[in-house]
Amino acid sequence: MLGYGNEKGEERLRIAIGEMLRLERGLSIDTENICVTRGSQMALYLVACTLIKHGDVVAVENPGYEPVWKAFTHAGATLQPVKVDEQGICAVTLEKLCKRKKIKAIYVTPHHQFPTTVNMKADRRIKLIELSNKYGFAIVEDDYDHDYHFCLRNVLPIASSERAPNVIYISSLTKLIAPAVRIGYVAGPKNFIDSLAAFRRVIDRQGDVVMELAVAELMEEGEIRKHARRAFSVYKERRDLMAKYLDTYLSKHASFVKPDGGLAYWVKFNKTIHTGELASKLLKKGVAINPTERFSFDGKPLSALRLGYAALDVNELENGIKLLSMAL
Amino acid sequence: MLGYGNEKGEERLRIAIGEMLRLERGLSIDTENICVTRGSQMALYLVACTLIKHGDVVAVENPGYEPVWKAFTHAGATLQPVKVDEQGICAVTLEKLCKRKKIKAIYVTPHHQFPTTVNMKADRRIKLIELSNKYGFAIVEDDYDHDYHFCLRNVLPIASSERAPNVIYISSLTKLIAPAVRIGYVAGPKNFIDSLAAFRRVIDRQGDVVMELAVAELMEEGEIRKHARRAFSVYKERRDLMAKYLDTYLSKHASFVKPDGGLAYWVKFNKTIHTGELASKLLKKGVAINPTERFSFDGKPLSALRLGYAALDVNELENGIKLLSMAL
Numbered sequence: 001m002l003g004y005g006n007e008k009g010e011e012r013l014r015i016a017i018g019e020m021l022r023l024e025r026g027l028s029i030d031t032e033n034i035c036v037t038r039g040s041q042m043a044l045y046l047v048a049c050t051l052i053k054h055g056d057v058v059a060v061e062n063p064g065y066e067p068v069w070k071a072f073t074h075a076g077a078t079l080q081p082v083k084v085d086e087q088g089i090c091a092v093t094l095e096k097l098c099k100r101k102k103i104k105a106i107y108v109t110p111h112h113q114f115p116t117t118v119n120m121k122a123d124r125r126i127k128l129i130e131l132s133n134k135y136g137f138a139i140v141e142d143d144y145d146h147d148y149h150f151c152l153r154n155v156l157p158i159a160s161s162e163r164a165p166n167v168i169y170i171s172s173l174t175k176l177i178a179p180a181v182r183i184g185y186v187a188g189p190k191n192f193i194d195s196l197a198a199f200r201r202v203i204d205r206q207g208d209v210v211m212e213l214a215v216a217e218l219m220e221e222g223e224i225r226k227h228a229r230r231a232f233s234v235y236k237e238r239r240d241l242m243a244k245y246l247d248t249y250l251s252k253h254a255s256f257v258k259p260d261g262g263l264a265y266w267v268k269f270n271k272t273i274h275t276g277e278l279a280s281k282l283l284k285k286g287v288a289i290n291p292t293e294r295f296s297f298d299g300k301p302l303s304a305l306r307l308g309y310a311a312l313d314v315n316e317l318e319n320g321i322k323l324l325s326m327a328l
Numbered sequence: 329m330l331g332y333g334n335e336k337g338e339e340r341l342r343i344a345i346g347e348m349l350r351l352e353r354g355l356s357i358d359t360e361n362i363c364v365t366r367g368s369q370m371a372l373y374l375v376a377c378t379l380i381k382h383g384d385v386v387a388v389e390n391p392g393y394e395p396v397w398k399a400f401t402h403a404g405a406t407l408q409p410v411k412v413d414e415q416g417i418c419a420v421t422l423e424k425l426c427k428r429k430k431i432k433a434i435y436v437t438p439h440h441q442f443p444t445t446v447n448m449k450a451d452r453r454i455k456l457i458e459l460s461n462k463y464g465f466a467i468v469e470d471d472y473d474h475d476y477h478f479c480l481r482n483v484l485p486i487a488s489s490e491r492a493p494n495v496i497y498i499s500s501l502t503k504l505i506a507p508a509v510r511i512g513y514v515a516g517p518k519n520f521i522d523s524l525a526a527f528r529r530v531i532d533r534q535g536d537v538v539m540e541l542a543v544a545e546l547m548e549e550g551e552i553r554k555h556a557r558r559a560f561s562v563y564k565e566r567r568d569l570m571a572k573y574l575d576t577y578l579s580k581h582a583s584f585v586k587p588d589g590g591l592a593y594w595v596k597f598n599k600t601i602h603t604g605e606l607a608s609k610l611l612k613k614g615v616a617i618n619p620t621e622r623f624s625f626d627g628k629p630l631s632a633l634r635l636g637y638a639a640l641d642v643n644e645l646e647n648g649i650k651l652l653s654m655a656l
Contacts, residue, residue, distance in 0.1 A: 001508060002506035002507065002508040002509070003506070003507050003508060004507045004508075005507075005508065038366070038532050038533075039532070039533055041529075041530070041531070041532060041533040042531060042532045042533075045530060045531045045532075049402075067529070067530065070530045071530050071531075074377075074527075074530060178330035178331070179330065179331050179332045179333075180329060180330040180331060180332075180333065180534075180536070180537045180538060181330070182532075182533070182534070182536065199402075201369075201395070202369070202373060202395065202398045202399055202402060203369070203370060203373045203399075203531055203532075204366050204367070204369060204370050204373075204510075204531075204532065205366075205367055205369040205370075205510070206508075206510070208508070208510065208536065208539075209508045210508060211536075
């Protein structure tokens with residue numbers, strides 16, 4: 001276990017992930033369609049560099065996940081923002097873009113959009129797949145918090161659709177186990193995964209053999225699934241609690257929609273607010289929030305916050321929101 | 329420890345590495361000059377992407393370490409091979425190259441050149457530093473097996489020279505602990521390290537917090553140094569043993585120089601031999617060797633083998649060399 005390992009990750013872990021993706025997420029894939037990476041950030045970078053040639057156009061969600069913009073930009077891509085509304089990414093805007101420009105790929109977070117938490121609606125998904133087939137672009141689907149969907153019916157990834165052969169699927173165990181357990185993965189066509197793995201050797205040679213085997217064992221024994229169920233109940237309770245506190249303390253200043261899943265609320269202020277300044281103010285009171293200006297493609301204030309609740313207990317939740325209200 | 333960590337690596341480990349580099353290798357550096365990476369491969373990739381703009385020329389040793397050629401090429405560099413002889417990289421050839429072309433950087437393995445094991449002689453080092461200052465190129469020094477130098481006087485890295493301000497120094501703990509312990513590091517000017525760390529976030533976010541703290545503790549307690557001493561004696565004995573077996577079984581077919589250090593011999597055959605074919609032949613007998621054609625810049629046969637001895641016991645060493653002799 002302490003020697004050199006496989007750049008695609010330990011086979012045992014790839015088998016366990018493959019089984020989980022087939023049984024729980026409806027993907028039609030095999031072990032050879034999977035490359036284990038160090039978290040989704042490495043997965044995103046590898047996908048970007050494998051997919052993109054200098055000058056290729058990549059459509060991204062706006063607001064969206066800024067670290068992925070950096071990964072695609074470094075890979076040589078030109079980014080084109082596409083607006084996200086309450087239904088997910090705007091298919092009409094995307095279609096117009098496709099008619100104007102050759103799009104190589106689109107990056108989406110359909111399960112719970114980052115940062116707005118919106119679950120992409122069925123008709124938008126169908127339209128996205130249609131456009132992908134018609135205009136020949138790849139869909140890079142980042143399913144970063146699949147396990148936490150609190151509605152009755154779980155929504156399967158776009159990658160599970162038979163009509164969508166052009167999907168590169170990315171996910172990770174970070175939200176399920178811990179950020180320091182850097183295990184993510186990419187699932188896609190075998191040729192693509194082979195090229196991606198060859199490039200992985202150049203940037204990082206291999207993953208953590210011992211950790212990968214440990215996680216494989218936990219998956220085989222069903223421990224990860226058990227843990228997911230426990231975490232699910234805890235987070236669902238915190239989500240409901242947070243809705244209560246937001247109502248109590250923030251309803252005068254902001255509006256929000258209880259998210260279908262994920263580990264955060266997207267809270268929109270009634271007036272223009274620079275969240276960078278708000279963050280410095282709040283930090284002095286002991287509350288850390290993430291400014292959201294960097295999730296806006298043109299850098300203009302979104303006047304909104306993505307408030308995570310997963311790591312906070314009852315008191316921290318209430319106090320945090322109370323202090324935020326006072327700062328406003 | 330299980331949360332998100334610092335992209336430069338845990339400060340405690342950076343302090344421990346900094347102290348080791350100052351006390352044992354003569355580098356004048358501080359904690360802020362160090363970024364911990366996942367092994368030297370990631371270090372090399374990060375250095376290449378931080379240093380190089382598309383079209384920049386990078387001089388590399390020939391024969392040399394092919395994975396680094398890939399890293400620099402991916403970063404957009406044009407490579408220029410410079411011959412390595414029994415004294416190290418040929419300074420005269422390098423100087424001619426500098427007069428012809430603007431060189432951005434040179435990649436060297438001066439301690440024990442990869443693959444030839446040659447320790448770069450003092451006058452070559454001085455000349456290399458002079459050329460670096462005169463023509464303004466960076467020296468990327470890969471000191472991948474610093475701990476195993478068996479001569480009476482240890483040779484310090486080029487990075488320890490006061491006259492060499494343009495050195496980016498790369499090393500790792502792989503050869504000292506284990507390949508699966510992916511801890512390498514880059515030492516260089518603070519601004520450079522800051523840019524490099526910002527890019528590290530894009531490709532891999534962070535290292536292994538738990539592992540980094542564990543290794544820091546082992547360094548602080550002197551366990552790593554103790555282990556290095558033990559390993560040193562074992563490997564020195566194996567090196568001497570290997571010389572004996574090479575003399576006994578291979579002297580008719582090949583010549584070799586007992587290396588000053590490192591964990592391998594460079595064995596040059598008397599006639600032209602394609603080591604790819606030799607490798608397939610030997611594998612059937614249970615002996616694994618690495619073909620060397622890929623270490624040759626133009627792919628032409630080097631008719632030589634890099635034979636590692638670190639992982640082999642007495643019997644494996646003797647049998648391996650005997651079977652190699654028979655295959656020849």
